[in-house]
Structures are given as C-alpha cells and as structure tokens.
Amino acid sequence: MDSKQKLLVIIGPTAVGKTNLSIEMAKRYNGEIISGDSMQIYRGMDIGTAKITTEEMQGIPHHLIDIKEPEENFSVAEFQQLVRAKINEIAGRGxxxxxxxxxxxxxxxxIYDYQFSDVPGDEVFRMELEERAKQIGNEALYTELQAVDPESAEQIHPNNVRRVIRALEIFHLTxxxxxxYQSKQQPDLLYDTALIGLTMDREMLYERINLRVDIMIEQGLLDEVKSLYQKGLREYQSIQAIGYKEIYDYLDGNVTWDTAVSQLKQNSRRYAKRQLTWFRNKMDxxxxxxxxxxDFAKKIAEISQYVEGKLQVKSNTY
Structure with a gap:
C-alpha cells in the first residue's frame, strides 16, 4: 500500500503568529506554503487581509494568494480542488x-476525505426554496439558515443562494x-498530517488584534477599501470580509470613522474566538x-520536535 503524502498544517486565530512560524518551518523542512485563508485569494485586498508581503516571504514560495478578482466567488469545493492539486505539485518537487x-x-x-456528493438531496424541497427566495428575498432565506445552522451561515454570503439552499436542504433531510452531517461520516485524513494549532492568552491575543488593526490603518486600509468602493463593488463575497464591510459602512455614511474602527476591532476579536472554537471542536x-x-526560538524547537516525530522528517541545517 502506498504511503500517504506528508503534510504540515498550521492553524490558529488571526494575529496569533502563524506567518512567522510558517516561514521558519518552511526553511527548516524545505517547504512551500499554501494559503489556507479564504480572503487572501483576492487581488487588491492586501492590507485588510493581512496578506504576507514579498519581503516577509523570505524567498519561500507561497501559493493561492492573489488568484481571484474581488468580484469573483470562491467556494469550499474549489478550494479543496486547488489545494489538493498544489499539494501534489509541491510534493512532486520534493x-x-x-x-x-x-x-x-x-x-x-x-485534509479529510469528505465526499460532498454523498450528502443527500431533495429536488422538490430545493425548488420550493428557490421559489421562496424569489418571493421573500435572499436575506430572509439566509436568516432562516442562521437560525438552524449558524456555523454554515458564517461561511456563506447571503447572496450565494445556491449554498444557502444547500445547507437548508441538508438540515431538512438529516x-x-x-x-x-459531515462529522458523522467520520472521514479519514487523506495525508500523513501534522496538524499544529497556535493559541495564546486571550487578553494578549485581543491586544495583538487591536494593534494589528491600528497598523492596518496606518498602512492605508482606508484607501484600499475606497478603491473597491469607488469601483462599485458591493454585493460580493469578498466585500463581506472583516475590515472591508465596516469601512463600507463608514463610506456609506452610516457610522463615524471611530465607530467603524471600533467595530472592526470588535469583529476581529469575535472572529478569533469563533476560529478557536471551530478548531477545538472540529479538528484533532x-x-x-x-x-x-x-522565547520564540524555544517554541520553534518544541514545535520542530513534534513535527519531526509526527512526520518522520529531518530539519535542514541553516
């Protein structure tokens, strides 16, 4: 039987330090990095997504960054397909x-062997929901999804009616x-995976998030969002990202600048909390x-020891 491809995965809430660690791990284990962020795929959305800069990459190849325009949608299924292809491509280079x-x-x-096609379907119920969406509007249907499946709603744009209906359909049937439903499938890991999660004292993490927002503003976040706003981009998945929707509210004249910044910080902190909850409940x-x-060097040594034991890899001397 063929052995599984080795894969290192680094997850954690926003601002916890994933970027710095990933560069060190890539240097140490001759790695290439695939972005696991659903918003860093968009061109022209650099500051608000805390996208890694060329200088920060330190020569390490990065993938799935700047591959879409802000007006293009991006699905979980597409991400799954692209990343699995990249894993094979990177491994093929040794x-x-x-x-x-x-x-x-x-x-x-x-990383798990999810077969989206295994989820049951109900064509009649789906057609009923499609008709209701026309009658009561996308937002009302989305509100129904928030009531029964807030986790999926968090990942779906209200105007992505197809995905909203699909989530409601699964709940209706199962x-x-x-x-x-997917967790009951008990899928296996597709890869020989070292799954590392970074965490931090909650108050310290929140301070880092607040500081990150201040730095984004200094770097020109307002101008970045204005450029999207002036292009008329509005009802798109990308614009719902934290850091963009709050400033759109400001540009629309709905809130003051101070309120927009305060909401951005608050929404970022709440998102970090949701991220941690998700990782702890859904993944090993x-x-x-x-x-x-x-004491970053000591932490690197501790993490490296785990990676080498889990994946049976040796670090480079550099």
Whole structure:
C-alpha cells in the first residue's frame, strides 16, 4: 500500500503568529506554503487581509494568494480542488507542502476525505426554496439558515443562494447541520498530517488584534477599501470580509470613522474566538501556546520536535 503524502498544517486565530512560524518551518523542512485563508485569494485586498508581503516571504514560495478578482466567488469545493492539486505539485518537487491559515472549514475540506456528493438531496424541497427566495428575498432565506445552522451561515454570503439552499436542504433531510452531517461520516485524513494549532492568552491575543488593526490603518486600509468602493463593488463575497464591510459602512455614511474602527476591532476579536472554537471542536489539533512570544526560538524547537516525530522528517541545517 502506498504511503500517504506528508503534510504540515498550521492553524490558529488571526494575529496569533502563524506567518512567522510558517516561514521558519518552511526553511527548516524545505517547504512551500499554501494559503489556507479564504480572503487572501483576492487581488487588491492586501492590507485588510493581512496578506504576507514579498519581503516577509523570505524567498519561500507561497501559493493561492492573489488568484481571484474581488468580484469573483470562491467556494469550499474549489478550494479543496486547488489545494489538493498544489499539494501534489509541491510534493512532486520534493518539497514539504505546508498549509497555513485560519479558515477552518476550507482546511478541513482538504485534509479529510469528505465526499460532498454523498450528502443527500431533495429536488422538490430545493425548488420550493428557490421559489421562496424569489418571493421573500435572499436575506430572509439566509436568516432562516442562521437560525438552524449558524456555523454554515458564517461561511456563506447571503447572496450565494445556491449554498444557502444547500445547507437548508441538508438540515431538512438529516436534521443535522452541514458540519454535523459531515462529522458523522467520520472521514479519514487523506495525508500523513501534522496538524499544529497556535493559541495564546486571550487578553494578549485581543491586544495583538487591536494593534494589528491600528497598523492596518496606518498602512492605508482606508484607501484600499475606497478603491473597491469607488469601483462599485458591493454585493460580493469578498466585500463581506472583516475590515472591508465596516469601512463600507463608514463610506456609506452610516457610522463615524471611530465607530467603524471600533467595530472592526470588535469583529476581529469575535472572529478569533469563533476560529478557536471551530478548531477545538472540529479538528484533532496539537496545540502550542504562543503567549511567551519573547522565547520564540524555544517554541520553534518544541514545535520542530513534534513535527519531526509526527512526520518522520529531518530539519535542514541553516
């Protein structure tokens, strides 16, 4: 039987330090990095998504960044297909694929053997929902999904009616949310995976998130969002990202600048909390506490020891 492809996955909430760790791991294990972030795929959305810069990459190849225009949609199924192809491509070069990001559902869809086609269907119910969407509007249907399956609703844009209907259809047929249904499938890991999670003292993490927002604003976040706003981009999946929707509210004249910044920080903190909840409930993660960031070298050694034991790989001397 063929052995599984080795794969390193680094997850954790926003601002916890995934980028710095991933660069060190890529250097150490001759790796290439695949972005596991559902918003860094969009061109022209750099500051608000905390997209890694060329300088920060330190020569390490990065994939699935800047592959879509903001007006294009991006699905879990497409992400699954693209990342699995990249894993094969990177491995074919004799490199270690490293997925890094915070979008739990997307990463989960890649590393586990989920067969989306196995989820049952009900054509009559689906047609009824399609007709209701025309009559009561997309937002009302989305509100129904939020009531029965808030986790899926978090991942779906209200105007992506097809996905909203699909999630409602699964709940109608199984009495379970999309994630609950998939978890009952008990899928196997497709890869020989070292799944590392980074965590941190909650107050420290929130301070880092607030600071990150301040830095984004200094770097020109308002101008970045204005460029999208002035192009008339509005009802798109990309514009619903944290950091963009809050400033759209400001540009629309609905809130003051201070309120927009306060909401951006608050929404970012809430998102980090949801990320941690997701990872702890949905994935078998080996956690590492990054609270003592001043002792980064020691933390790197600790994580490396785990990776080498789990994947049976040796570090480079550099």
């Amino acid at each position: 490199k270690l694929p490293i997925i890094v990001g915070g979008t739990g559902l997307y990463i989960q869809s890649v 009495g379970k949310t999309m994630q609950d 993660v080996q956690w590492f506490d990054m609270t003592n960031v001043n």
